[in-house]
Amino acid sequence: MEIAFYILAGMAVTSAILVVSLKNLVRAILALASLFLSIAGLYILLSAEFLGLVQILVYIGGVILLFLFLIMLTENLFEKNKVNLFQRITGVGLVLLLFSIIISIFMKQPFQAIPKTDYSIQELGKHLLTDYLVPFEVVSLLLLVALIGAIVIAKKEENK
Amino acid sequence: MKEYLWVAFFLLVGIAFCLGGFIFNWFIRSNKPSESKLSTYECGEKPVGSAWIQYDVKYYLYGLLFLIFDVEIVFIIPWATIFKGSATVTALFVEMVIFIVILLVGLIYAGKKGALQWR
Numbered sequence: 001m002e003i004a005f006y007i008l009a010g011m012a013v014t015s016a017i018l019v020v021s022l023k024n025l026v027r028a029i030l031a032l033a034s035l036f037l038s039i040a041g042l043y044i045l046l047s048a049e050f051l052g053l054v055q056i057l058v059y060i061g062g063v064i065l066l067f068l069f070l071i072m073l074t075e076n077l078f079e080k081n082k083v084n085l086f087q088r089i090t091g092v093g094l095v096l097l098l099f100s101i102i103i104s105i106f107m108k109q110p111f112q113a114i115p116k117t118d119y120s121i122q123e124l125g126k127h128l129l130t131d132y133l134v135p136f137e138v139v140s141l142l143l144l145v146a147l148i149g150a151i152v153i154a155k156k157e158e159n160k
Numbered sequence: 161m162k163e164y165l166w167v168a169f170f171l172l173v174g175i176a177f178c179l180g181g182f183i184f185n186w187f188i189r190s191n192k193p194s195e196s197k198l199s200t201y202e203c204g205e206k207p208v209g210s211a212w213i214q215y216d217v218k219y220y221l222y223g224l225l226f227l228i229f230d231v232e233i234v235f236i237i238p239w240a241t242i243f244k245g246s247a248t249v250t251a252l253f254v255e256m257v258i259f260i261v262i263l264l265v266g267l268i269y270a271g272k273k274g275a276l277q278w279r
Binding site for chain 2: 004041044050053054057058061062063065066069070072073074121122124125126128129133136137139140141143144146147148150151154155
């Protein structure tokens with residue numbers, strides 16, 4: 001168990017570093033897919049099987065696909081847009097700010113082990129369709145709104 | 161948790177299969193590159209321009225539609241695991257029908273707007 005955690009964590013950190021350091025965006029996104037996969041493995045290791053499943057299905061299947069399409073939609077960013085000094089300074093400043101905020105929160109509130117619960121997919125399904133029925137149906141509406149919004153925006157773009 | 165060892169095993173076999181092909185090829189191949197061999201299409205078709213072109217936005221639309229129905233599947237899986245042998249099968253069925261009908265409206269909208277047509 002411990003070995004599996006270290007392997008997956010090492011994979012996650014390596015791919016995260018690759019994501020930000022690779023110059024070729026398509027390669028960076030493939031590294032991002034490997035990051036998502038190792039995080040899915042970590043979820044399963046924490047016996048959050050459903051979350052791991054969703055991570056693979058939605059993030060690797062869907063989000064990576066959208067990222068790839070987004071890159072295909074843009075022109076070659078690196079040859080045309082050189083990053084100037086101002087952008088560099090603001091970028092570094094924002095990253096440092098975010099980093100200090102995250103660190104300060106973790107310093108105040110140290111990590112606590114979550115009590116081990118045995119939440120299977122069946123258990124989740126039962127709760128979802130009885131106690132949380134209304135949010136469940138609202139999710140459907142939310143997806144509908146996202147669907148229609150996507151179509152409207154993409155159609156407008158097409159008509160230009 | 162034990163059954164996930166098989167998943168890890170298949171993952172490793174898959175990675176080893178790909179890498180093994182590359183490495184084995186690298187050892188046994190002959191290496192005599194020429195200009196026409198290194199071009200994108202070795203069969204004689206000359207590539208025009210850069211491979212990095214701007215694709216049409218309609219590819220993105222298909223990607224978005226896929227993602228939305230992908231998320232729908234995430235909600236159907238827990239439902240499917242408890243459906244068999246449940247005491248309230250009718251209620252479960254009706255609940256899922258409502259869920260799917262709402263999304264079906266979206267699919268019909270997409271069809272009517274011509275988002276599913278390739279033009």
